[in-house]
Amino acid sequence: MNFKIDPSHSGASVLRRDFPSDFRWGCSTSSYQIEGAAQEDGRGESIWDRFCSEPGRIRDGSSGAVACDHYHRWPEDLDMAKQLGVNAYRFSIAWPRLLPQGRGAVNEKGLDFYSRLVDGMLERGLQPWATLYHWDLPQALQEQGGWANRATVDAFLEYTELVTRRLGDRVKHWITHNEPYCTAFLGNFEGNHAPGLKDHKTALLVCHHLLLSHGRAVPLIKRLVPDANVGITLSLHPISPASDSVEDAAAAIRHDGLRNRWFLDPLHGRGYPEDVLALLGSDAPQLLSNDLREIATPTDFLGVNYYFPERIENAPGVAPIATRVVETHGVERTAFGWEVDPEGMVTLLTRIQRDYAPNCVYLTENGSTFEDELLPDGRVEDVQRRSYLQRHLAAAQRAMAAGVPLKGYFAWSLLDNFEWAEGYLRRFGLAYVDFETQQRTLKASGQWYAQFLQPGEADR
Numbered sequence: 028m029n030f031k032i033d034p035s036h037s038g039a040s041v042l043r044r045d046f047p048s049d050f051r052w053g054c055s056t057s058s059y060q061i062e063g064a065a066q067e068d069g070r071g072e073s074i075w076d077r078f079c080s081e082p083g084r085i086r087d088g089s090s091g092a093v094a095c096d097h098y099h100r101w102p103e104d105l106d107m108a109k110q111l112g113v114n115a116y117r118f119s120i121a122w123p124r125l126l127p128q129g130r131g132a133v134n135e136k137g138l139d140f141y142s143r144l145v146d147g148m149l150e151r152g153l154q155p156w157a158t159l160y161h162w163d164l165p166q167a168l169q170e171q172g173g174w175a176n177r178a179t180v181d182a183f184l185e186y187t188e189l190v191t192r193r194l195g196d197r198v199k200h201w202i203t204h205n206e207p208y209c210t211a212f213l214g215n216f217e218g219n220h221a222p223g224l225k226d227h228k229t230a231l232l233v234c235h236h237l238l239l240s241h242g243r244a245v246p247l248i249k250r251l252v253p254d255a256n257v258g259i260t261l262s263l264h265p266i267s268p269a270s271d272s273v274e275d276a277a278a279a280i281r282h283d284g285l286r287n288r289w290f291l292d293p294l295h296g297r298g299y300p301e302d303v304l305a306l307l308g309s310d311a312p313q314l315l316s317n318d319l320r321e322i323a324t325p326t327d328f329l330g331v332n333y334y335f336p337e338r339i340e341n342a343p344g345v346a347p348i349a350t351r352v353v354e355t356h357g358v359e360r361t362a363f364g365w366e367v368d369p370e371g372m373v374t375l376l377t378r379i380q381r382d383y384a385p386n387c388v389y390l391t392e393n394g395s396t397f398e399d400e401l402l403p404d405g406r407v408e409d410v411q412r413r414s415y416l417q418r419h420l421a422a423a424q425r426a427m428a429a430g431v432p433l434k435g436y437f438a439w440s441l442l443d444n445f446e447w448a449e450g451y452l453r454r455f456g457l458a459y460v461d462f463e464t465q466q467r468t469l470k471a472s473g474q475w476y477a478q479f480l481q482p483g484e485a486d487r
């Protein structure tokens with residue numbers, strides 16, 4: 028590969044002690060990607076169960092029905108998180124496990140599961156960070172229109188109330204939604220995520236209802252858990268034009284508008300960006316009078332998931348806004364083809380700070396997929412992921428030095444897991460999972476993270 032790594036940015040010398048002592052160190056997971064037990068203890072069907080059952084949806088024809096069997100193996104998994112030395116664990120709650128029909132009858136066994144899981148975290152010194160919605164909507168709600176139906180906002184609030192009443196005595200960190208862009212646009216416009224629709228107007232309406240449900244959930248959670256910290260997690264990209272042309276420059280602004288500002292602007296009280304609204308015309312969602320005010324309810328933190336930058340070219344005729352993401356050559360990439368660009372994280376975080384000035388930011392996901400191999404001697408030498416992690420932690424430090432109020436970093440992910448439309452073909456874990464035997468093996472990257480996190484270690 029003919030890419031260059033700036034030696035001053037290699038990350039090899041990044042040290043935990045150079046971060047503030049109250050910095051949160053974590054790893055992230057999500058329910059559908061790891062739990063399995065899809066038909067156990069009264070769990071209802073989710074849109075991902077249904078999507079996976081449709082031929083051709085998932086690259087390897089798999090599903091999350093078993094996944095990492097975390098539903099049964101969670102003590103071992105939390106032990107592994109503890110072994111890493113993280114002090115926070117981000118997980119998500121499967122709505123259909125608690126409310127199999129989306130609303131109404133409660134499945135106590137589902138609540139008990141999360142209650143035990145949270146106790147397990149606390150016993151191990153792991154601060155629980157709960158995400159309420161990481162994409163597994165009850166199928167019963169999808170049948171009534173899913174997130175395109177405004178009534179799903181009310182259903183989400185009922186679900187939020189149920190969860191926070193039960194877990195709020197122990198869980199103080201809440202994320203309403205994970206990556207609403209993916210829920211809305213991958214699921215309802217590109218059609219490669221559940222529920223698999225391809226309609227831009229629907230995607231925009233879904234997106235609006237997701238943001239509205241977030242805004243309404245914040246005061247609800249705070250009322251029920253007065254000492255709660257509540258935020259939302261967005262997947263954001265630093266965006267630049269693919270060339271010096273005026274057309275590409277304008278395309279990059281449009282793309283940033285729909286990809287980043289469409290979320291950041293309304294959440295920060297600015298409403299939807301006017302330039303994007305003008306492009307969307309009648310596809311733009313119809314708002315009720317209080318919607319924007321509710322979406323802009325102040326939060327305690329902004330969660331940012333950073334993976335890669337996007338370079339944009341003008342693409343006349345390409346829906347929805349005549350832009351295309353261009354593949355740059357000669358750059359380091361993960362097995363997914365995502366460009367590895369730690370400095371892009373600095374660019375993104377400093378841009379958010381400059382334009383929106385959040386009080387507190389957490390990197391709630393950052394990670395990489397490579398072709399990992401379990402060697403006969405039981406090692407997984409994922410040196411690329413280790414280097415990725417080191418360089419992104421060094422980038423996190425540079426962002427902090429530039430004034431970003433970054434308070435924590437969560438590696439994606441604790442375990443190899445069900446990577447949505449890619450099935451089990453993409454491994455993101457710090458721990459390797461043999462999906463035949465369910466054996467977990469800490470990879471070299473996980474071992475490095477554990478060593479890095481050990482307080483007082485000088486040389487790494």
Ligand code: IFM
Nearest residue numbers: 057206332392439446455
């Ligand atoms: O696996 C996903 C996760 O569910 C959401 N953020 C991106 C990850 C990697 O694709």
